[in-house]
Amino acid sequence: MRAGDPQVDARVSTFAQYFQQALVPGQPGAVARIEPAFPITASAFVRATGLEIPNTSAVITTELSAWGSLGQLDGRAADGDVTALWAQLRTSAFRLKVGRQVTLPGSSRYVRFDGLSMGVTVGTFDLDTYGGFVALPRWNLPRGATLLGFVGDGLKDPLLLEAQNRVGQFAVGVRASVRLPFDSRIGLAFHEQHDQVGTAWRVISVDGTTQPLGWLSAGTRVSVDLQAGQVSEARAWVDLTRIPRVPLAFDYSYQRPSLLLPQTSVLAAFGGAPWHELGAETSILVWPGVKVTGRAAGQAFEGGQLGGRGQVRARWTPGIDGRLMVLGQVDRVLVSPSGYTELRAAARWRAAKTITTSLDAAVFFYDAPVNGVTNSMTGVASVEWAPKSWVRALLSATVMRTPWAQLETQGLARVVFELDPTSGGGLP
Numbered sequence: 001m002r003a004g005d006p007q008v009d010a011r012v013s014t015f016a017q018y019f020q021q022a023l024v025p026g027q028p029g030a031v032a033r034i035e036p037a038f039p040i041t042a043s044a045f046v047r048a049t050g051l052e053i054p055n056t057s058a059v060i061t062t063e064l065s066a067w068g069s070l071g072q073l074d075g076r077a078a079d080g081d082v083t084a085l086w087a088q089l090r091t092s093a094f095r096l097k098v099g100r101q102v103t104l105p106g107s108s109r110y111v112r113f114d115g116l117s118m119g120v121t122v123g124t125f126d127l128d129t130y131g132g133f134v135a136l137p138r139w140n141l142p143r144g145a146t147l148l149g150f151v152g153d154g155l156k157d158p159l160l161l162e163a164q165n166r167v168g169q170f171a172v173g174v175r176a177s178v179r180l181p182f183d184s185r186i187g188l189a190f191h192e193q194h195d196q197v198g199t200a201w202r203v204i205s206v207d208g209t210t211q212p213l214g215w216l217s218a219g220t221r222v223s224v225d226l227q228a229g230q231v232s233e234a235r236a237w238v239d240l241t242r243i244p245r246v247p248l249a250f251d252y253s254y255q256r257p258s259l260l261l262p263q264t265s266v267l268a269a270f271g272g273a274p275w276h277e278l279g280a281e282t283s284i285l286v287w288p289g290v291k292v293t294g295r296a297a298g299q300a301f302e303g304g305q306l307g308g309r310g311q312v313r314a315r316w317t318p319g320i321d322g323r324l325m326v327l328g329q330v331d332r333v334l335v336s337p338s339g340y341t342e343l344r345a346a347a348r349w350r351a352a353k354t355i356t357t358s359l360d361a362a363v364f365f366y367d368a369p370v371n372g373v374t375n376s377m378t379g380v381a382s383v384e385w386a387p388k389s390w391v392r393a394l395l396s397a398t399v400m401r402t403p404w405a406q407l408e409t410q411g412l413a414r415v416v417f418e419l420d421p422t423s424g425g426g427l428p
Contacts, residue, residue, distance in 0.1 A: 039071035124179040134169035184210035200262035232259035305336040338368040370403040
């Protein structure tokens, strides 16, 4: 196929599962009926690129992705949705996309909407804008779940339900950016989103990246909530690869969780205290096949509380075929007034060309008891069989002991069929 010729990328995946689930409310020892579930889920993706319009430089790209399921799951016998359906017209200086699409505009983390987006490029300057109705999955709405006690009664309050109802949201946004020397870019973005209650978000952000040297790169991003007149989040990072065997990364982040939630929702009041974090990370190849990664970060919460996180992870991959991988990890988390220590061990082994097994176990030790329990454990074991390139079968089992359950077990059987296993799955 020649470069520039039309191309079609397609994939169909089918998941067939079996599991049993029982959540027993009330007093210990209460009996509930355990009903098996046999959901079958299929997802499809098709993208056509390189469709040229005769006598012009314009190229058309289209994409469709959807999913559907059959079988009793969460009280539904059948379900499904369209995740993307759009067509884009693009030239060297102009782009137009219409339909259900996803954007990461800089001042909003993630938006899926039904509408249109347009952009122009003039020299080193880019201008993009978008607008449409936000496409939220239906499971964002209350689905008849029943809770015991006053919490369940509170969720039936009409005003609360109205505040949680995000159907019919409309979003608009614009982003301008300019490319500068030294692989640098500076951008300014604005995002506004409304729902039936009022203005959910009105955010402006500034971001920038640069790489003045081959071994030095840096970036920053700051978002401001215009309704509150406060910074909602900020981040800065620096990567150093001057020493090839010892890369270093430094980062700073700030978040005000209540401003990251819709301001029309009562959930914004439970976002938690704002915090600052300063961290550093490095990876060292201490021996052929043995890589050690370490990260440390300190946190400061508004109100004077201090916290921190640390992790040391060692991964061993003997040989050149990568059939075996062994991982050991130690984590330490301290958030006032408590914290925990985690010890984790995992391994993955490709026993044969078509069989892969894995084992992952972790133990948590709490500084202060949780529901009277000072530690918890979890373990996951799985085996996957891939007799053909287009089919995979998986069996897995999970065993847990937590502060909320003395013993919890889970089992999963899954079969995956792929129409085109070499497809990029929509990746550009």
